[in-house]
Amino acid sequence: xxxxxxxxxxxxxxxxxxxxxxxxxxxxxxxxxxxxxxxxxxxxxxxxxxxxxxxxxxxxxxxxxxxxxxxxxxxxxxxxxxxxxxxxxxxxxxxxxxxxxxxxxxxxxxxxxxxxxxxxxxxxxxxxxxxxxxxxxxxxxxxxxxxxxxxxxxxxxxxxxxxxxxxxxxxxxxxxxxxxxxxxxxxxxxxxxxxxxxxxxxxxxxxxxxxxxxxxxxxxxxxxxxxxxxxxxxxxxxxxxxxxxxxxxxxxxxxxxxxxxxxxxxxxxxxxxxxxxxxxxxxxxxxxxxxxxxxxxxxxxxxxxxxxxxxxxxxxxxxxxxxxxxxxxxxxxxxxxxxxxxxxxxxxxxxxxxxxxxxxxxxxxxxxxxxxxxxxxxxxxxxxxxxxxxxxxxxxxxxxxxxxxxxxxxxxxxxxxxxxxxxxxxxxxxxxxxxxxxxxxxxxxxxxxxxx
Amino acid sequence: xxxxxxxxxxxxxxxxxxxxxxxxxxxxxxxxxxxxxxxxxxxxxxxxxxxxxxxxxxxxxxxxxxxxxxxxxxxxxxxxxxxxxxxxxxxxxxxxxxxxxxxxxxxxxxxxxxxxxxxxxxxxxxxxxxxxxxxxxxxxxxxxxxxxxxxxxxxxxxxxxxxxxxxxxxxxxxxxxxxxxxxxxxxxxxxxxxxxxxxxxxxxxxxxxxxxxxxxxxxxxxxxxxxxxxxxxxxxxxxxxxxxxxxxxxxxxxxxxxxxxxxxxxxxxxxxxxxxxxxxxxxxxxxxxxxxxxxxxxxxxxxxxxxxxxxxxxxxxxxxxxxxxxxxxxxxxxxxxxxxxxxxxxxxxxxxxxxxxxxxxxxxxxxxxxxxxxxxxxxxxxxxxxxxxxxxxxxxxxxxxxxxxxxxxxxxxxxxxxxxxxxxxxxxxxxxxxxxxxxxxxxxxxxxxxxxxxxxxxxxxxxxxxxxxxxxxxxxxxxxxxx
Numbered sequence: 001x002x003x004x005x006x007x008x009x010x011x012x013x014x015x016x017x018x019x020x021x022x023x024x025x026x027x028x029x030x031x032x033x034x035x036x037x038x039x040x041x042x043x044x045x046x047x048x049x050x051x052x053x054x055x056x057x058x059x060x061x062x063x064x065x066x067x068x069x070x071x072x073x074x075x076x077x078x079x080x081x082x083x084x085x086x087x088x089x090x091x092x093x094x095x096x097x098x099x100x101x102x103x104x105x106x107x108x109x110x111x112x113x114x115x116x117x118x119x120x121x122x123x124x125x126x127x128x129x130x131x132x133x134x135x136x137x138x139x140x141x142x143x144x145x146x147x148x149x150x151x152x153x154x155x156x157x158x159x160x161x162x163x164x165x166x167x168x169x170x171x172x173x174x175x176x177x178x179x180x181x182x183x184x185x186x187x188x189x190x191x192x193x194x195x196x197x198x199x200x201x202x203x204x205x206x207x208x209x210x211x212x213x214x215x216x217x218x219x220x221x222x223x224x225x226x227x228x229x230x231x232x233x234x235x236x237x238x239x240x241x242x243x244x245x246x247x248x249x250x251x252x253x254x255x256x257x258x259x260x261x262x263x264x265x266x267x268x269x270x271x272x273x274x275x276x277x278x279x280x281x282x283x284x285x286x287x288x289x290x291x292x293x294x295x296x297x298x299x300x301x302x303x304x305x306x307x308x309x310x311x312x313x314x315x316x317x318x319x320x321x322x323x324x325x326x327x328x329x330x331x332x333x334x335x336x337x338x339x340x341x342x343x344x345x346x347x348x349x350x351x352x353x354x355x356x357x358x359x360x361x362x363x364x365x366x367x368x369x370x371x372x373x374x375x376x377x378x379x380x381x382x383x384x385x386x387x388x389x390x391x392x393x394x395x396x397x398x399x400x401x402x403x404x405x406x407x408x409x410x411x412x413x414x415x416x417x418x419x420x421x422x423x424x425x426x427x428x429x430x431x432x433x434x435x436x437x438x439x440x441x442x443x444x445x446x447x448x449x450x451x452x
Numbered sequence: 453x454x455x456x457x458x459x460x461x462x463x464x465x466x467x468x469x470x471x472x473x474x475x476x477x478x479x480x481x482x483x484x485x486x487x488x489x490x491x492x493x494x495x496x497x498x499x500x501x502x503x504x505x506x507x508x509x510x511x512x513x514x515x516x517x518x519x520x521x522x523x524x525x526x527x528x529x530x531x532x533x534x535x536x537x538x539x540x541x542x543x544x545x546x547x548x549x550x551x552x553x554x555x556x557x558x559x560x561x562x563x564x565x566x567x568x569x570x571x572x573x574x575x576x577x578x579x580x581x582x583x584x585x586x587x588x589x590x591x592x593x594x595x596x597x598x599x600x601x602x603x604x605x606x607x608x609x610x611x612x613x614x615x616x617x618x619x620x621x622x623x624x625x626x627x628x629x630x631x632x633x634x635x636x637x638x639x640x641x642x643x644x645x646x647x648x649x650x651x652x653x654x655x656x657x658x659x660x661x662x663x664x665x666x667x668x669x670x671x672x673x674x675x676x677x678x679x680x681x682x683x684x685x686x687x688x689x690x691x692x693x694x695x696x697x698x699x700x701x702x703x704x705x706x707x708x709x710x711x712x713x714x715x716x717x718x719x720x721x722x723x724x725x726x727x728x729x730x731x732x733x734x735x736x737x738x739x740x741x742x743x744x745x746x747x748x749x750x751x752x753x754x755x756x757x758x759x760x761x762x763x764x765x766x767x768x769x770x771x772x773x774x775x776x777x778x779x780x781x782x783x784x785x786x787x788x789x790x791x792x793x794x795x796x797x798x799x800x801x802x803x804x805x806x807x808x809x810x811x812x813x814x815x816x817x818x819x820x821x822x823x824x825x826x827x828x829x830x831x832x833x834x835x836x837x838x839x840x841x842x843x844x845x846x847x848x849x850x851x852x853x854x855x856x857x858x859x860x861x862x863x864x865x866x867x868x869x870x871x872x873x874x875x876x877x878x879x880x881x882x883x884x885x886x887x888x889x890x891x892x893x894x895x896x897x898x899x900x901x902x903x904x905x906x907x908x909x910x911x912x913x914x915x916x917x918x919x920x921x922x923x924x925x926x927x928x929x930x931x932x933x934x935x
Contacts, residue, residue, distance in 0.1 A: 002629075025629040033839065041519070041612045046629040 001025070001364060002066045006052030006082045007073030008035045010329065011098060011123060014353040015070060016043050019360065027061045053081035058089060068094040068363065070356060076101050080108075080115070087116045094118040094363060096356055100239065119359050123352035128243035130351055131325055132251070134344050135229045135298055137215060138323040141205065141344050144374040145212070146385045147414035147433040152212050153183065153376060153383055156222075157341075158204045163222050170196035178217045179421040180210040183411040183437040184377045191380035193407055193439055207376050209411040209435065211419035229253060229297040229323065235282035235312050236303030237264050240327060240348065242271065244300070249274040256291055258282045283308050285315060298323040306333040313342050335378075370444065371433070381439045383411065386447040388432045393448050400424035403452045407439045410450070453932070457517050458525045459510035461614075463503045464598055465529045469536060470499040472589060473582065476540070479661070480578030488578035491543035499536055522613025524931060526595055527922040530914055533594060534558045537586060544579060551903050558910040560586030562917035563799060565675025565769035565886030566909070568899040572680050577661055584665035584676050590917065591672025591701070591799035592642050593618040600635035617922045621796025622807055622849070623842050627709050641708045642799075646671040649697045656690040666690075670697045673800045675769025675886040682771045682887075682894060688755060691772050695755075695762045699732065702766030702794030723834050724795050724806040728765075731792065731805070735761045735785050742782040765789040767801040769886020776893030783889055790879045801884030801916050803853060810838065810846045852920045856912065857882055863908045867901055877901070881909040882916045 001024050005012050008030040016039055020026055026045035029052040030036050036047035050057035052073060063069065069086040071079035076099050083095035099105050099120040108115045133143060141155040158164050163175055169182055185192045186205040192198070200206065210218055232248060234241045237259030245268075248255050255275045259265045262279055269277040280287040282303060293299060299316035301309035306328050313324040324343035328334050337345055358372045371385045388395065394402055399410060399422055412435035413420045413428050420426060428434050436450055444450060473496050480488030534557050541553035552568045559566045560583055569575065575583070589597070595618045599611050611631045616624045626634040646667050653663035662678040669676050677683060683691055707719050719725065739757035740750075747753045759772045764786050775786060793802010813831045821829055831838045857878055864874040869891050876888030877898070887894040898909070915923045925931050 025633075027629055044611070044629070044631050046626050 001068060001360070002062070003027070003360070004029065004058070004061050004063060004066050004069040004086070006030075006069060006071045006079070007098075008032075008039055009072060009074055010349040011072045011352050012070075013039065014349050015072065015356060016045060018353055018357050020044050022357070022360075024360070027066070029057060029061055051078075053078050053085055055085055055089065058082070058086055063089050063093065066090065066093055068096065068360065071095070071097040073098075076104055080104070080117075083117055084115070096121065096359060098123065098352070100124065119356070121352050121355050123348035124239035125243050126351045126355060127240045127327065127346050127348040128247055130346055131240075131244055131300060132247045134325060135232070135248075135253075135323070137219065138229055138298065140215075140219075142376075144376065144383060146372070146374075146383070146412065146435045147419065150212055150414050150417065151209065151412040151419040151433075151435055152215065153207055153209050153374070153411065153435070153437075154215065154218075155376070156206050156208060158200050158202055158206065160202050162202070164200050164206075165202055167200055168196070169194055169198045169200070176218050176221045178210070178214045178221065179423075180208050180214065180218060181409075181411055181421050182206050183209050183383070183409050184381045184439075186377045186380070189378070191377040191439060193381075193409065205377075207381075207437075209421060209437075211412075211421065213419070231296050232256070232298045232300065233288075233291060233293060233296045233316075234258065235288075235299070235301045235309070236327075237261070237268050237277070238302055238304060240302045241300075242268060244302070245272045245275045256296075258287070258291065282312055288312070288315065293321065294319045296321055298325065300325045300327075302327045304329075306330055310337060310340070310342060314340065317341060317343065370446065376437070381437055383435055383437045384444050386434045386436065388428050388430050388434055388447065390430050392428075392430065393451060396427050396429050398424060399426050404450055405452045408444075408450045409437045411435045411437045453524070454514050454516050454521050456510040456513035457515075458521055458528065459506050460513055461525050461595075461598070462529050462532055463506035463510065464602070465533060465594055466499050466503040466506070466536065468594060468598060468601075469533055469589075470496045470503065472585065473499075473540070476578045476582040476585065479581050480576060483577050485544075485576040485578055487544040487546075488540070488576040491540040491545075492578060492582075494543055495536065495539040498539065502536075517613065519613050519616075520925070520931060523617045523922045523925040526614060526617035527914075527918060527926050529595060530561065530918060534561055534910075534914070537561065537582075540582060541579060544576060546575060546579060551906055552899070555898065555906045555910055556583065557586055558913050559881075559886075560584070560674065560676065561590035562884050562913040563587050563590050563672040563674040563767070563801065564881055564884040564913045564916075565669065566881055566892075566913075567676065567886075567897050568906075570680075570897055570899060572677060580665060580678060581661065584668040584674070584678070587672035587674025587676060588646065588668040589672070591674065592638060596635050596638060599631055600639050602632070618918065619797060620801070620917075620919055621704075621804060622810065622846050623839075624797070627706060637709055638705055641705055641712075642671065645697070645700065645708075649693070652693045652697070653690060656687055656693060658686070658690060666694065667697075669770065670694055670768065671701055671799065673698065673701050673766045673768040673794065673798070673884070675763070677770060683759075684772050684774075691755060691759055694770060695759045698762045698766045698768045698770070701768075702728065702762075702798050702800040704795040704797035706797055707795075721834065723809060727809055728795050728805045731789075732761055732765055735765070735789060739782055739785055742785070743778055746778070760786065761789060764885060765792065765800075765802075766794045766798070767883050767885045769880070771887060771894035774893060774895050776889050776895070786889075787876070787879065790876075790883050790885055793883055803850070803883075806833070807846050807849065809833065810843060811850060813838075814843055814847065849920060852924065853882075856915060856920065860908055860912050864901070864905050867905055869900075877909070878912065882912040884913060884916045 003019060003024050004027045005015055006029045008028055020043040028039055028045055029048045033049045036049055040047045048061045063086050071082040073079055079097040083097045086093050087095055095117050096119045097117055100122055105120055108117055108120055144153045167175055182194055184207040185194050231254045234257045237257055241257055245255050245257055257275050257277045258280055260281050265277050265279045293316055299321045301312040303309055309326045313326040316324045325346060326342045327346045328337055361370055371387050374383045376383055410422050413422050413426055414433040438444055473492055477492040480492055538553040538557040541547040542550050547553040555568050595614050627637055628634055649670055650663055650667040653666055665678045710719050736757050740753055744753050756773045760775055763770045791803055792808050793804050794800025796804045796806045817829045817831050831843060860878040861874050864877055873890035873892055877892045880886055880888035892898055
């Protein structure tokens with residue numbers, strides 16, 4: 001597809017990387033010619049320098065023939081104007097805008113006639129919602145949901161006390177007492193597609209597929225604290241913290257929010273009646289001790305500095321906090337962080353671009369094309385969700401009779417409301433959703449591709 | 453430096469060159485020229501073995517591929533391509549000395565058209581075809597061809613470095629987001645125009661092989677003739693067709709693409725194209741006035757003037773008349789055209805019209821700046837502000853151009869020819885034209901020069917085709933040191 005990306009900021013760059021890798025024709029618009037130059041020589045795309053909200057610039061970027069425009073500059077108003085202008089020139093175009101201000105989102109939702117936007121994304125809000133989801137099931141490092149939340153892939157770390165330590169995968173059902181499937185294991189930074197006699201060791205990170213309904217059982221049988229999170233400390237008072245505190249207030253969780261800037265503290269205190277807003281520096285350990293960090297169920301580091309976030313999370317883990325969540329913005333820090341015991345990692349720009357990439361995939365969703373793609377195991381494997389339709393080969397054939405390509409695993413089948421962990425007798429029929437895990441990224445475009 | 457990745461590229465280039473040689477092999481077979489068949493067969497065999505060996509050695513290549521690799525890769529590919537492409541000429545026995553064969557093929561690939569072969573008509577037809585075909589390949593660039601046929605896979609933005617290093621012009625960009633499609637569009641335009649040219653030549657009752665070779669020479673703005681007298685003895689119709697097509701191939705190919713898209717207005721507004729057309733017309737008019745007494749009819753005068761302007765300006769190098777006999781003002785005009793050259797993004801050589809335009813604009817800007825020191829002045833081209841980086845690159849290019857020209861002329865002077873001969877030989881090879889003046893005029897050839905001079909001219913031809921920097925990069929120490 002022909003896609004225009006307006007604004008080569010954090011989200012823009014991630015999008016350029018992901019969408020060029022998927023083979024789309026990308027035109028990038030940015031004010032800064034050096035940023036553009038850097039992107040154009042790194043990825044197979046073309047650049048247009050200028051203001052993305054201006055008609056002349058959009059026309060230069062061939063908006064007439066584009067299928068989608070994604071406005072991701074740092075200003076909401078520019079993004080809106082860019083999408084409106086693009087839509088004015090080409091009424092058939094799909095438009096996605098990054099809109100941070102919740103009030104704008106509100107009016108875009110209610111005034112559909114005036115704002116013809118296909119999708120708005122708010123990276124900070126997405127991050128806050130993702131963190132809330134993680135807090136509901138402490139113990140999972142990450143959750144990826146499929147088929148509208150009916151099936152999930154969760155990430156677990158095998159530590160020294162884990163019941164799964166030294167257990168072979170074929171004996172796993174006996175330990176956890178429910179049907180789950182381990183679809184990938186990350187050992188020493190390398191993703192492995194495990195077989196039945198694969199024995200889990202301490203330090204492994206495993207990726208488990210399960211229907212959402214069995215997650216609680218899984219956690220209980222693994223003796224992972226299913227104690228509800230009641231007390232949370234948020235470090236840093238940025239937008240993510242603001243959204244998250246609001247969500248947690250609704251869940252009746254006690255929230256402490258630590259922020260350095262006095263004026264920001266005042267603003268937050270005004271907006272968040274139930275939250276205890278504290279002014280202080282979270283890089284100072286005595287401040288954290290004073291707030292009773294060791295009594296918290298979860299510590300979430302959301303300052304603007306990756307380094308501070310990492311150190312706060314490490315200190316919290318050191319103090320025996322059950323769950324730590326770290327926000328990291330730069331890609332380099334994410335790869336470093338995976339070698340440390342930082343708990344869950346949240347990257348707003350990645351979440352945001354994942355949502356957009358999913359939309360793009362849905363746009364070109366022809367026969368059996370992938371509905372969504374989630375990167376798992378540090379990006380070494382991907383889980384792809386497919387819609388089964390009448391054109392899909394091998395419908396209603398038991399899985400044990402199918403020959404799949406090497407390195408491909410059918411990790412879940414969702415029939416309507418029912419999610420199933422597939423076994424030899426399982427089969428899929430048109431209308432089902434199928435989740436496939438593969439070690440080779442970008443290999444699967446449609447469901448037919450999994451068969452050898 | 454990512455040597456393995458470069459090795460892979462060069463291996464692919466060699467494989468493509470081997471494939472390009474196959475038609476020449478068949479032509480030799482068809483005419484029963486056994487030395488030619490043997491020569492091409494052996495060369496193709498060597499190339500396949502070499503490509504396979506390099507490919508095996510460079511299996512596990514890293515992904516890192518920056519501007520440095522791009523430049524070095526392009527320069528090395530062209531050198532390797534020339535070294536191998538010269539083999540058939542030696543092996544068939546018609547050009548006994550390797551250095552002469554190398555000169556001939558470098559001259560082919562760089563679309564120069566300077567020859568050391570006195571009796572072109574006596575060449576095997578396979579060799580004749582191959583010699584002209586190198587023009588066609590070299591015109592658009594073999595790496596661009598590679599980009600068009602190669603499925604580059606994910607994250608292949610680095611190919612931009614290759615396009616920049618091989619395509620002429622100060623500010624090379626893509627036509628469409630995908631590199632592969634850009635390269636395909638360029639080659640499609642190129643192929644279609646070449647075929648049209650070929651058909652026009654055929655309808656002028658030209659022998660098919662000669663028509664093909666002439667079309668190749670015109671398309672690549674090369675200039676290897678198929679007759680000893682270049683195009684002097686062919687019909688006026690063929691001369692006129694060639695005049696028009698040489699001129700077309702000197703136009704920036706993105707203009708043709710815009711024409712296909714129906715954006716005629718933006719083509720007409722293009723400042724480089726305007727300069728190119730206006731300069732050509734002005735030169736034709738002045739030449740007609742200068743050489744009117746030498747020819748019988750006005751039609752003949754105009755035909756020769758237009759042909760020579762089109763040929764020299766686009767750096768093709770065909771000739772219909774011995775312009776060495778023209779008055780010095782007319783020769784002066786030709787020397788001027790040699791330096792200016794064609795448009796950026798075409799198959800022609802020279803400084804390129806856009807650079808001349810920018811140089812003049814910078815000159816004007818700097819004069820105005822001296823008079824009004826506080827003014828902030830920018831240089832515009834086609835209404836858009838030109839980046840200072842492009843301007844400083846253009847200045848550096850011009851400096852390098854002059855230095856190489858002067859040094860090249862100096863080395864050529866060792867052989868004892870006249871100054872006019874040496875200067876025009878340097879200009880003719882460096883700007884990829886072909887014939888010069890004096891002892892290297894349109895009726896003579898370059899065989900008389902010494903080996904040192906021939907190597908110098910080979911390097912100058914490559915430097916001219918690749919626009920100096922890729923070749924200079926090879927001689928920079930920081931290219932070869934680890935960062």
